[in-house]
Amino acid sequence: MHRTIQDYDFSYEGFMESAEQSLPLGNGDVGANVWLDRTGTLHLLFSKTDSWTELNRLVKTGHFSLALSPNPFAEGARFTLCLADGMLRIQAEKASVSLYADANAPCVRLLAEADAPLAARLEVHNYRNRPLHFSYTNAYQYSAAEVADGLCESADRVFDVPGGVAVCHRNEGSCYRDMLRTQDMEGFAEDRPDPLDGRIFGVAAFAPGLATREHALVSRAPAREISLAFYSRSAQGESSATWAEAVCQLCDRHGTDARQPVAAHIAAWRAYWERCYVYVWGDEDAEALTRAYVCQRYLTHCADRGAYPIKFNGSIFTAHMFEELPGNYDRRRWGGAYWIQNTRLIYWHLLAAGDYEAMVPFFRMCLDAMPVCVERVARHFGHRGMLLPETVTFFGLYNDKDYGLPEERARGARRGVPVNHYIRFHFEGMLEIAYMMLRYLALSGEGALRQELYEFVRQVLLFFDEHFDKLDGRIFLCPVSSLETWQTCANDLPDIAGLTVLLAELETCADVPEALASLAARMRAELPALPMATENGARVLLPCETRIDAKTRNVENPELYAVFPFPLFGLGRADLQVARDTFERRRFRHGFGWCQDAIQAVRLGLTDTVKNILVKAARMKDERAIFPAFFGPNFDETPDQDHGSNLCLALIYMLLQSDGTNALPFPAWPESWNARFRLPICAGRWICGECVDGQKTVREEGTLAGV
Template identity: 35%
Template sequence: MKKFQFIILLSISVILCGVVNAQTDAQLGLHSEGGPWKFYPSKEKNDSLKNVLLIGDSVMNGFHQIVIDSLRENANVDYWLTPKHLNSEYLFSDLKIVLTSNQYDVIQFNIGLHGWPKGRIKDDEYIPLLEKYVQTLIENAKGAKLIWASTTPVTEQDRAELNMEINPTITQRNEWAIDVIKKHNIVINDLYGLVSNKLFLAKLDRFHWLEDGYGLMANQSTGFIKRGLNESSALPTLSDYNVVWHSPSVNSLGSMPLGNGDIGISLWVEESGDLLFYISKTDAWSENARLLKLGKVRLSLSPNPFRTGLPFMQELILKDGLVHIEAGSKEELVSIDVWIDANHPVVELDVKSEIPISAIASIEPWRIERRQITDKNEIHSAYGVNGGPEVFVEKDSVLANNDGIIWTHRNNRSIWKDNLKLQGLEKYSKQNNDPLLHRTFGGLIRSKEMVKAGHGKLKMDNTLKQFSISVHALSSQTETQNDWTQQIMHSAKIIELLSRSERFIDHKNWWHSFWSRSYIHVSTDDANEKEKVYNVSRGYALQRYMNACSGRGNSPIKFNGSIFTVDTKNLDDRFGGFDADYRQWGGPYWWQNTRLPYWSMLEAGDFDLMLPLFKMYRDALAVRKEATKVYYGHKGAFFPETMYFWGTYTDVNYGRDRGELPLGTTENRFIRHYWQSGLEISLMALDYFSFTQDEKLFKETILPVVTEIVNFYDEHWGRDKNGKILFDPAMALETYKTAVNPLPEIVGINKVCKELLRLPDNLISKSQRKQFKRLISELPEIPTRVVEGEKLLAPAYGYSGKQNIENPELYAIFPYRAFGIGKENIELARRTFHQRAIKQTGGWQQNAIKAAYLGLIDEAAELTSQNFNASTTHYRFPTMWGPNYDWTPDQCHGTVAMTALQRMLVQYDGNKIYLFPAWPKNWNVDFKIFAPKNTTIEATIKNGEITRLEVTPDIRENDLINTLKKAE
């Protein structure tokens, strides 16, 4: 370093020595440079004002006081006067301390001047270091409006001209910085441009300015900050929820989910390694009825843009349903777009590079040999066949093919037939097709720019600047392996005949339509709650995204991991060491869990995502009618709490060594008489019809299922001496294994029958209408009890044998809505809620939803916030919650909070629509959600006041009931 550089820095310190009243940095744990270089909190903090932070060097010191004085009525202003540059020791740790010392609404920052001397920051270091700096701001000042102030010009010491030694570095780095700043949508305060043609205002000590020059900078900065203060409480938008990472991941625990509703991938990039992803499909059912991965794909690039120390950015762009990656230096930048075609069964990778590169794409199967599952923890992933004969995982095959890489898993055996035989349903098995046998699933990797390179690999013959790779996926039942191969080849060729660019446009249009369908954006002006409320808003959007990624397939969403399970090789608990096929509780569907994502879809308007669930129950209706006839000798259909997708108990639940157990009685006591799913799926389906008015689906799918479920409840139990149904033997959910007249059955039948009676005459017959009315009249009264002198709802008339952690009595609130806003005896339900035994939230616990239905504003907000702010523990992506009671990502956890947030805003009861029944007065919101009769409600609340309300169709305005509590 030249001698004059030391003199300059010394002179800066002398100039600044007049600054006083600074809090010692030691109190904050900052690494102080001494003298005036300190953090200065506002001298007169007013808690009613917003908070501003200025970060800068001696140039900022020249105008900060003018800014403070100008904002005295608007904000508290802290400032951090620092000589640190981007390569300074402790910069990032100190920056984090400063950012978290207060809840800032606006931050103006500059970090340019002190890094100019040669060798301090290398050219190829500047952009990644600035990226890291900006990311530190974003992550530690959530919700703050960011303003970047460009570095001011450097002049000669004796004349008003630009310094030709230093200033080129300043302008170059300003230009680089602008690229980074724009990418993050940060406001630019161009101080360089402001004074570059006013060098006569320079102090002519190279770096500093006269009073008039600082006045210009102060005025411009104040203007930007005031605008930022006005915008800082603005509601977030979809792009604010994009997940952005500025470093590669270590392993699959750092994967990012992407899906098209049927096909999903868990994608990650390893530092100094490759791009990898697991690929899944909603109907990749194995011979053991486990939902397996299709496989694992690896993309290797050379030269490797993911080398340690190089810039890296990976972003999930929600609006477009794609993952965008940028890696490498500016001169060798590689960009990768990964998208799963929303309209076709194919994963697409589009790669662009500033320089020619080569690539290898490969499939990495792990089911390479037939193996027995012997580990006592891993066998839980084969739930249903565990506890019986030996369980084997069959191997995959990588096929010889000149048109790409083809790999498959083919079921040459099946548990289906033996499963039905065990349960006395052998006749049904002989008359119907096995849904597992010969099911074949896998993929095909193709690229026009690549050729075969050995077993399971494609490579490029030449280096290229641009290329694409397609990974096609298929799960189907075929007579032979070759038939399946022909199917996937045919599908690939059909897709390849279509314009890739037009497919990409159509793909993005699907996602644009999805996001415009409905939304909830929440914010708050309360500085102490900004991050919490932001996480509520983001969590809602990201969980809805997860629903969309896996909700349009041939099977319903798996509550225990969906299609985004990853390997646990890097976990050190009892779940560690397993491959990506592992999921606790395996392949069956538990209704207690399965239902929860689907309740979140009604008010979101995501009706298309509900269809696979209804289809599964419609397809299983025949076997459930047969089971009812065989076991009980009467009409109707009951559905088990836990069942395979074809509708039967699992072997381990039904019991292999049955002893004296009657036909149809399960060995498993937790679900022996637990048949609630039939009533709740009926109500959900009736709500679906109420929302959509889809008569075709109602007649073909909903009514057949609901009718047979009602028939079962009508015929299965006898009547007491008063002509009332006597539900005995029965259970109160899974929690009480012995119950008489359980509340969920009573309120469930009552609600379902009342909803059926609301249907027009063209949809139900007179005899059905008569049956539904009779059933209502034959129901016992809702059970109650007295606790410490208070009347409360009870789980049943009589109950014992507690074996789980549910509140059965609260089913009167959700899902069956016998009590709530606008209904009688709401205080009875509120007392019961407050006295509930199980108070926790998380996983499948639904207390947040019930609080919303009861209009308990504080409780609903707190429980919903807890769910959306929960830690993802070992995982990097924000919604990889779990395992809780099940597996990661837990699809109950986020969707419970989604439903609660919706019901805090809108509830429906018949034709009535209740607005804001549980909305906190200090939460702002902008939303569009659905209500029955094809109704949409759009509204904005700011500071407790409704600033916008639109209802479509207009006639539904007459049905609105506004319950908003006014802000105090």
């Protein structure tokens, strides 16, 4: 049976009970949650990857509803989300609606067609129609409100534009300089632009044949065909009038027609699915896993080309209301910052899938944060290097609650050291990003960012070289944490493993600057040994050499970071049994959210273990949702991007493991499952493989023309 993406359309019949049952559309930057309520009204909740408020919250850009009369959806409808085409089709007996987020324009397009003429009314629901004040009461309000001297988020504006209606939010202030002050970084930004102040974003709807009336669009006369175009735009420092003029120009350039652009849109999605694919079948579990995989790949691609990285806690598709603010869909557990331990998992998946261009927003954010991260180290610790926080805003600062509010820090906090003990000595994240950058350079063949990425690596190494003492000629990592689980310790395994693979990877890189090469050469000779012990006759890896705080505070297995993300142990490598024995003795066993059991199991060739984990994970969507890849909330938020990314990465590794030169196909493949895949070794080299009834075939090919 020859499986293709066309076999995995998602279908649903009836109404949606809430926005949490919505279906996602996206073009890499602009998104929409779409649902039909019990009145037959269609809702579109828009989002964008750079819609940051005054308090550094990533919020929705607008909520619109479309009512048709006579109502063709009074009895519900059949929904088909065609992943192959990136399109949603809503079908009733005598009418249909098609929607897509145009792959080639910042626009969501809608086409309604009916057997008999229909009248339409499009309304804007301005749920941010008054200034909002926040204080930290729970994880859903994780923002900078506590330090911003009463700063609130300004109200949105709804207004008519030529041929349409618009809603936009303009930041009339910013928490940025208050955060700098709280984090002992006063004066840093005197000659730098504020990343939040004056930011403006929103959506404008245009429709030929509809007229503006009281900030709504209504039909001039019933028609059998109604076309709507929703344009999204973000900018910095503009007035709402300037923003509106620019969004109208977007409409003039790209038009309101939903038919003409659709062929190019579909072609872009088809190219995406043809370039890299995985299809698995053989039983119900295999089918469920494939559906989860392709739906997550779709969801990832809907948000992977924006100005900022994909948010681990919901991406741009959160659709939950604040209980205390009915109608407000901006709730996001853990707020606007990026947790490095969570965000990295999304990008390991993208790297393994050959989505090299999609890596750039993450790297660009990290590179842009370097100046403040370097200044932080110089100012607080008096040495060179950079410190990228584990919980970091897109502009390089800590979450204020993590660094500590003024009253918390007044109780004796050391300058530069966060009060949050979960991240106080957590340095592994920037090591992992540095290693990911080098792997990206090796696999992608891209050189445009090479020197900037090398400078990031150098600054990370300088921190580890100068922040810690030397003991008997070796770097002595203390105090550090072994992830969040062992929070004060010495010589933690994740940092040692990260330094080891990073320094080894540098030896294989081209055009390494002399300053970086000489630093790396010296540090290789100064690395401490991986912490290990013998338990019941078996050599195993340890989370750290010495535990100062002996209590576990989270549920990670740091000792297995030497398997993933830092591949010192695994298939084809020495001492595989050491890693397998360590995995078997792991303290925490979880197969959901950000937990890495599946990835580490497959890297060790433990076929049955990874299969069992993935079969369960594939069915763990949020019970409130209908879309298969709306996983969660798990530890974070629905749709949980760590859960889906881990699932994708583990499945890819079951079919192909490669170091960029050599490839190992089917390293952990169940005998009862069939598969067809196309996966990268590196840029320009792809492996196409099949396993049908136990017969495996593999061939190598180059990049597809035009893809």
